[in-house]
Amino acid sequence: MLLQVQRLTMRYGSTEVLSDVDFSMNAGELVAIVGPNGAGKSTLVAAISGEVPATGGTVLLQAQPVANYSARELALRRTVLPQSTSLLFHFTAYEVVHLGLHCAREAGADLDAPELVAAALEQVGIAHLRDRYVPTLSGGERQRVHLARCLVQMQASPRLGPKLLILDEPTASLDPAHQHRVMAIASAFTRRGNAAIAVVHDLNLAAAYADRLVVLNDGGVAYDGPVAGGLTPALLADVFRLDADILSHPRTGRPVILQSGPL
């Protein structure tokens, strides 16, 4: 088991954001986390990444509590693509992606940095932006620079078991084609024996790429299972207050959510 979240409770002051959340995932899986605003998705991601210590319960990464890992040990095993990153200084795309090599270098890996960075930039389709200043790029281009940084961090690190790619609303600033591209890259990452967990707002995007769906509502897990079984009109009404029909995609057979409006 790559990741096990056991009875996780997160509290900020007197506000309980997550209570007794349980779920786990294996290598090879792409799990989409969906839920309405304020359901605790970002908090769950922060707890899994080791950024915020759990108030109660544990998060196990490769059977070890994340709290027991040092920052560097965690960085060799998981990477996080944040919702948005503010960078005021004039780093080039190359330089930002290069930052992803830090933990692998510290771990003593012998790396060919220019090749690794070039390959990661090409993988997210922005090889031509290598020497452009990141603050001058569009939101979508910036997001892909950071995705390349995450990929390089995982690909350059010595293999200490399956790796975890954590995406926190990765597609918020992307146009539709690039949203698909990011999810496809995450999916390809999982097929190489790794896993990815993505907080997604677009239910159709989640349905198109995820192997499994975790629906969060009010700080708890409302559904955890295959995509097809989870997305029902009843659940959408219950959790999202959404009036919607579920169709089957004529070509892929995956569920397609047809939204009629709020309830």
Place this chain on the structure above:
Amino acid sequence: MTLSSAMKRSKPGYRARLAAMAPRERRAAAVVAGCAALLVLSLFLALGIGAVSISPGVIGRLILNALGAEFVWETETRDALVFWSIRVPRVAAGCLVGAALALAGATMQGIFRNPLADPALIGVSSGAALAAVAVIVVGGGMVGTLPPEIRAFALPVAALAGGLTATLIVYRLGSVGGQIMAATTLLAGVAITAIAQAGIGFLIFLSDEQQLRDLSFWTLGSVAGLNWSLLLPAAVLMAGPILLLPRLAGALNAMLLGERESFHLGHDPQRVKRLAIGLSAVAVGGAVSISGVIGFVGLVVPHIVRLLAGPDHRWLLPGTALLGAGLFLLADLLARMIVLPAELPIGVVTALVGGPFFIWLLVRRRDWG
């Protein structure tokens, strides 16, 4: 080409690697080398020019003689005396103060992700100056009764204590639940600076003629009249951070993306912040204790290096330390030459040169869009 194939492929030759390298990296290395060359040039100028001028050849001989080569060249006793007891302490102080202020500025800008951060902004300089001014004005009678050897230390020690106190207050105000909030820290620094300046203003109002003259040293800065015994304690304080801060380069680079991101990349942002702020405070405290408050070095020098070499701290920090030392020596040279036989406070020179330069930087930056 996939990532894994890039991993497996054998390393390309040196030329190919150089071609694949970001062009800025080569340029950055050249900029740092240029900063080092400027420092060497400034060293010879600052050591040679003055009431007694000493040629580069003589400087070389004096240094070799001190290393035990007296039998090779003769040097004049007067030159040796001026060189070792007046020029060298002043130049050493200039190098260290310039490097310390510039490096602290670059570090603060990285930690606070704010290109306008400066040691003066987090209150270190003003706190140190306030403590020194208080000793001159209020503690004057008390200090006067102390033996002269201890009296010489009273002001630097007070300045250092004041600087560290200000930093600790700002640090406490800026941390919430063990986390240092960059924006809050900066604002706390602005508030502490304002309070310290008000205190200095009040003490100036209370002071008499002679005290006013002493005060101008602390508010405008100078490295004149330094001897070895005054310099050594401060030199130790500054040398530590100057050597240690560049080791934080990688962590500061990651910090520019944000604290969370730096943690995701494998750094410990809390530890990095504690180290960076603590080392900067010690460096600036040491600098202010022998030179008073000297503005613009911490702001302008990192900007020049960043413009030429880019924001990568692995090049920025060494370049900043070298250029800070070199430019400080040149500014000090100007301060001693403009109004011969008197001397201008160096803070006046750095502000006069640094202010317009900074405006030029801002205008240029606007052109970049």
